[in-house]
Amino acid sequence: MVSKVTIDENRCKGCGLCVRACPKKIMQLSKTKLNEKGYHPAEVIDQESCIACASCARTCPDAVITVEKE
Amino acid sequence: MAKKLMKGCEAIAEAAIQAGCRFFFGYPITPQNDIPEYMSARLPKVEGGCFLQAESEVAAINMVYGAAAAGARVMTSSSSPGVSLKQEGISYIAGAELPCVVCNMMRGGPGLGSIQPSQGDYFQATKGGGHGDYHLIVLAPSSVQEAVDLMHNAFDLADIYRTPVMLLADGIIGQMMEPVEFHEFEKRELPAKPWAVTGYDPNGDRKRAIVNSLYIEVDELQEMNDRLQARYKEICEKEVMVEKYKTEGAEVIVCAYGTVARICKSAIALCEEKGVKVGLVRPITIWPFPEKALQEVMAQPSVKRELTVEISAGQMHEDVRLAINGSKPTDFYGKPGSYTPTAEEIADYILKTREA
Amino acid sequence: MKTVFKKTPVLTDTIMHYCPGCGHGIVHRLVAEVIEELGIQNKTIGFVPVGCAVFGYKYFNIDCVEAAHGRAPAAATGTKRVNPNNIVFTYQGDGDLASIGAAEIVHAAHRGEKITTIFINNAIYGMTGGQMAPTTLVGQKTTTSPYGRDPEHCGKPIRIAEMIATIEGAAYVERVAVDSTPNIIKAKAAIKKAFQCQIDRKGFSLVEVLSSCPTNWGKSPAEAMDWIKSDMIPYYPLGVKKDITNE
Structure with a gap:
């Protein structure tokens, strides 16, 4: 499946609930990036394995995740 | 119009309706019960009218807050101990710059006091009453006729200055019967209410309406208070009656x-x-x-x-x-x-x- | 590409002030999504409380009123009576609704007021710094129950959904949680049903949402969600407490 997860990094507070919610375990909090607010934003580490279930987006308290698929 | 013998409270209620008041929220307390009783009989017969007996004075004044926020002409009435309970809501109404009329038929205090007339709520009425730097316009009739005449003014002043207006009378005014005449009143030009919450259309011209008295930033709270004080100054210059x-x-x-x-x-x-x-x-x-x-x-x-x-x-x-x-x-x-x-x-x- | 999920326009673009992982953000989004899906943005009026959600008017892209502490159901009543065609909801926390506003919520339900209440139960006062709420669990430590809530001293936690369900005027009452994606999906369905109940003028509707307060619970966002499941749900069972919307 071709899918795309976009994270509005500067709105992300790095709470990690998306990481917890992802059934494919393909999300993490960035180990290198810091956003404007000083949080480590969430990122997808294996986009190809994404099944576009949007579990991450439905859990996100800050509505920063957009999910698309072919 | 011919003169009619009426009890003060009932005359005040009728005058409010004639002044365009369509919403009344109240709670029983002596000696003002004739106001909600009259309203409960009359308002359902008036187009768009609604009387609702609240669970407390606290709830009643907050219903007034909600109705005023929606742009309605709205009123509540009570008597001293009940008006004390309303002070929180009155402060919020003043802070949110909403128009409404509050009637206080004063009885003896402090505490439960008495049910006889008193003028012991002068400080509460004229110095704000609740928390924060605010004033109500306070009208003090000395006869049933004057109470009737002031009622029209009360609603107009509330709309013009976006402030709660209090009709402050001692229990005698509310309980005695006097001949009254309901005059036609000159229609004043009143400001529109674009701030009222009626539903926000994202494609429309009106901004999103937010009725609020919270200004967490010092500068913003200052601005709101400056606005209120400027309004009070204008009221002092233009609206004194003696x-x-x-x-x-x-x-x-x-x-x-x-x-x-x-x-x-x-x-x-x-x-x-x-x-x-x-x-x-x-x-x-x-x-x-x-x-x-x-x-x-x-x-x-x-x-x-x-x-x-x-x-x-x-x-x-x-x-x-x-x-x-x-x-x-x-x-x-x-x-x-x-x-x-x-x-x-x-x-x-x-x-x-x-x-x- | 086809959009599977994106932020609803019924939420503004303002970044919410909530702590990382706070359940309020999730519930705000669910309410906003429901308003969008029901096509009622232009007639919905939101009443926000005193508590962490005090700035709710910055986030819901609708006309809003900020109510005094606990008084949102009374204020919402005033607005609904003036414009019965508006869809009016209150969004209240457990200090606001279950403590100081206990009378107002009971009587809004008692009148069968045609409004909807979204009640956030996170077992604590958030905004003021983690004090004990009526919903605080037995033994739970807060800044005003530093030795843990002692039921002998201050009673056992109050179950609002069950209490409101006993009131005749309540038409729909459900308790949900936002601890997991499946529960979040169920929570949204409940919120949608509560709004539909109002649209159909069936009576008062309330959805109690078990939500997290990682900061004041002293837990990580993930641990806080786990605690909802392990500690809150056993005391506050999920499910429909009352539904007469089909009658």
Whole structure:
């Protein structure tokens, strides 16, 4: 499946609930990036394995995740 | 229109409806129950009218807040202990800059006090009442007819200045019957209410309406307070109402409001019989207080002294003293609680203190 | 590409002030999504409380009223009575609704007021710094129950959904949680049903949402969600407490 997860990094507070919610375990909090607010934003580490279930987006308290698929 | 014999509370309720009030939220308390009772019978028969008995005075004033936020002409009424409960909501209404009318039929206090008339809520009414720097416009009728006439004004002033307006009467005004006439009133130009919450159309012209009194940033709260203070200044300049009765050439000036002012007029007649000229300054708006009018009257060379008469421990007397500011002697006659003085007592006191 | 999920326009673009992982953000989004899906943005009026959600008017892209502490159901009543065609909801926390506003919520339900209440139960006062709420669990430590809530001293936690369900005027009452994606999906369905209940003028509707307060619970966002499941749900069972919307 071709899918795309976009994270509005500067709105992300790095709470990690998306990481917890992802059934494919393909999300993490960035180990290198810091956003404007000083949080480590969430990122997808294996986009190809994404099944576009949007579990991450439905859990996100800050509505920063957009999910698309072919 | 022909005169009609009506009880004060009922006349006030009818006047409110004629002034366009369509929503009333209240809670029973003596001696103002005739207002909600009248409203409960009349409002459902008026197009768009709604009476609702709330679970408490606290809820009632917050229903007023919600109805005012939606742009309605709305009113509540209560009596002293109930008005204390409403203070939180009144502060929020003042802070959110919403128009509404609150009627207080004062009874004796503090605490549960009595159900007899009193003027013990003057401080509460004129100094804000709840928390924060705000004022209500406070109208103090001395007859049922005047209460009726002021009601129309009350709703207009609330809309014009986006402020709660209080009709403050002692229980006597509410409970006695007097002949009243309902006049046609001149329609004033009133501001639109684009701030009312009626539903936000993201594609429309109106901004999103937010009714709120929270300004967490110091600058923003300052701005809101400056706006309120500027409005209060304008009210003080434009909206003072006062009756001057036989003040010209008077030796003693009596200052009283509400029913007490009427008793004072009888006392003045008794003094006149004894050849002593006494005049009356009767504030109709007790906030804004008619400071200038009182100062002008007191400045007359004939005036030797002032006497404030109230059914309180001398609450309005503080404003009188501020206005006179030591220029001439001032005195107080009255008792706290519910004791209503007679014309004879007041006249005796005037004559006695004159000789002293 | 086809959009599977994106932020609803019924939420503004303002970044919410909530702590990382706070359940309020999730519930705000669910309410906003429901308003969008029902096509009622232009007639919905939101009443926000005193508590952490006090700034809710910055986030819901609708007309809003900020109510005094606990008084939102009374204020909402005033607005609904003026414009019965508006869809009016209150969004209240457990200090606001279950403590200081207990009378107002009971009587809004008692009148069968045609409004909807979204009640956030996170077992604590958030905004004021983690004090004990009526919903605080037995033994739970807060800044005003530093030795843990002692039921002998201050009673056992109050179950609002069950209590409101006993009131005749309540038409729909459900308790949900936002601890997991499946529960979040169920929570949204409940919120949608509560709004539909109002649209159909069936009576008062309330959805109690078990939500997290990682900061004041002293837990990570993930641990806080786990605690909802392990500690809150056993005391506050999920499910429909009352539904007469089909009658």
